[in-house]
Amino acid sequence: MPVWLERLLPIVGLLVAVAIVLRRLPKVELGHSPEFQRRRVLNWLPLGLTYAFLYFGRYNLSAIAGELDKAGLLSKAQFNEIDAYGAWVYGFGFLINGPLTDRFGGRATMLLATAGSAIVNFLMATSFRAVSPGADGGDLRQSLLVLNAINMYFQSFGAVSIVKVNAPWFHVRERGVLGGLFGILISLGLYFSYDWSLMLEKAFGYAMAFWVPGGVLAACVLVTFFFVRDSPAQAGFKDFDTGDATSGQVGTMKLGQVVQRMFSQRVIWIIVAIEFCSGFLRQAVMKQYRLYAKSVDDTGFVYDNWGMLLCIAGILGGVFAGFISDHVFGSRRGPVSAVLYAGMLVGTIVAFYSLGGPGLAWAVIFMSLCVIGVHGMLSGTASMDFGGTKNAGVVTGIIDGFVYLGTGVQAFYYGRSLPKGPAAADPANWAVWPGAMLPVAAIGLVLCLTIWNARPKPNAGH
Numbered sequence: 001m002p003v004w005l006e007r008l009l010p011i012v013g014l015l016v017a018v019a020i021v022l023r024r025l026p027k028v029e030l031g032h033s034p035e036f037q038r039r040r041v042l043n044w045l046p047l048g049l050t051y052a053f054l055y056f057g058r059y060n061l062s063a064i065a066g067e068l069d070k071a072g073l074l075s076k077a078q079f080n081e082i083d084a085y086g087a088w089v090y091g092f093g094f095l096i097n098g099p100l101t102d103r104f105g106g107r108a109t110m111l112l113a114t115a116g117s118a119i120v121n122f123l124m125a126t127s128f129r130a131v132s133p134g135a136d137g138g139d140l141r142q143s144l145l146v147l148n149a150i151n152m153y154f155q156s157f158g159a160v161s162i163v164k165v166n167a168p169w170f171h172v173r174e175r176g177v178l179g180g181l182f183g184i185l186i187s188l189g190l191y192f193s194y195d196w197s198l199m200l201e202k203a204f205g206y207a208m209a210f211w212v213p214g215g216v217l218a219a220c221v222l223v224t225f226f227f228v229r230d231s232p233a234q235a236g237f238k239d240f241d242t243g244d245a246t247s248g249q250v251g252t253m254k255l256g257q258v259v260q261r262m263f264s265q266r267v268i269w270i271i272v273a274i275e276f277c278s279g280f281l282r283q284a285v286m287k288q289y290r291l292y293a294k295s296v297d298d299t300g301f302v303y304d305n306w307g308m309l310l311c312i313a314g315i316l317g318g319v320f321a322g323f324i325s326d327h328v329f330g331s332r333r334g335p336v337s338a339v340l341y342a343g344m345l346v347g348t349i350v351a352f353y354s355l356g357g358p359g360l361a362w363a364v365i366f367m368s369l370c371v372i373g374v375h376g377m378l379s380g381t382a383s384m385d386f387g388g389t390k391n392a393g394v395v396t397g398i399i400d401g402f403v404y405l406g407t408g409v410q411a412f413y414y415g416r417s418l419p420k421g422p423a424a425a426d427p428a429n430w431a432v433w434p435g436a437m438l439p440v441a442a443i444g445l446v447l448c449l450t451i452w453n454a455r456p457k458p459n460a461g462h
Helices: 003-024 034-056 060-070 076-104 106-126 138-169 172-204 208-227 255-263 266-286 288-295 306-327 334-352 359-387 392-417 421-425 432-450
Strands: none
Touching: 003 306, 034 106, 034 138, 034 172, 034 208, 060 076, 060 172, 060 208, 060 288, 076 106, 076 138, 076 266, 076 288, 076 392, 106 138, 106 208, 138 392, 172 208, 172 306, 172 359, 266 288, 266 334, 266 359, 266 392, 266 432, 288 359, 306 334, 306 359, 334 359, 334 432, 392 432
16 A cells, blocks of 8 residues: 555544544534535535645645755755745745735635646756755855745634634634534644655655645635635525624724724734744644654654644644533633643643653654644634634734744744754754743643633624
């Protein structure tokens, strides 16, 4: 059996099990017709898979960074510098892309995201034409720095687009499970990125890790164009009151009014602070672990199956978060986030004391489960709840922007503090890696506890 199929089968089996469990869960009855529910699946599933494949074209450089480091083409510090600039372009891009998404609709901006990222991935592939192990990587590094930043700008349309499209299709009481699905889609994207990209690189060379994602994203442009619609009305159904923060709002608010209203809510300030922590922790786990494992020569089962294990962890975290949010905590997102952050803190402590041992790899997998679940609840769901259907683009953009500000901070910090040269081969010299995550996880947990009872308040009219 091919290696890629061996890795895919556990994920397919888990998805089938999740689908069966979700079908047997108590339903939130809101009067949707079977026809509407079928059309809604035909809307969010292609959109969600497109979002997952955007990850394929975003994390592919991260997936092969360890190989580039070993070949002398891109050191850990240089990769983290490229990653940091890209993350901050992604974060600041939301300041432009959130309002654009609210104005033109999520479908249009998702088309822009996939088409733009496809083109940039093709250009990144061409950057590797003259590259071989031992070659001077100066031109390659400069090219990747610029192209990765451009790619991240187009990529930053993805999250706001999927939230903007889904907001009119789902009531607040349905969005916890939707947030779990959001986490599943992120997980599938990570699997494509880390496992497929690495397999493509090893089989066909560095460039193929960019040619294939670019081609897949080009196909996603067509899928999005033909299947995705911005609202039920555009698909031939009646729009309905979603019960979120813009429920009852008449007309469209100006950007300044949206931002003023958003930041007048204490809960929004806390959510963006939590998501800053999530951005730091999420990428500290996903991007630094492979560099650690390659440096200390701990490239066993977890390293070789990193994408598959991240995917399984993310699916479990997403389903757990979505289920307990809607069915245990009455569609509140704070309690779920607090539970997952507590797990994140425990996992970080275990990782700190497991450096050099077999327990480390499984600790970081567990941490991934927790942080993907939080990200789905807050960026994928709370942004819809507290921003509202009409302002979902701006609010998601600001919240997700803080995620990537946290990502940029961790990339710059680790780029300067991780061990270099022969010292990197000793696991004891990597204590700074989980050590920096400990206070961030603790702060995130405290912040989550402060929004335990937070709920969106429908607009009384505007």
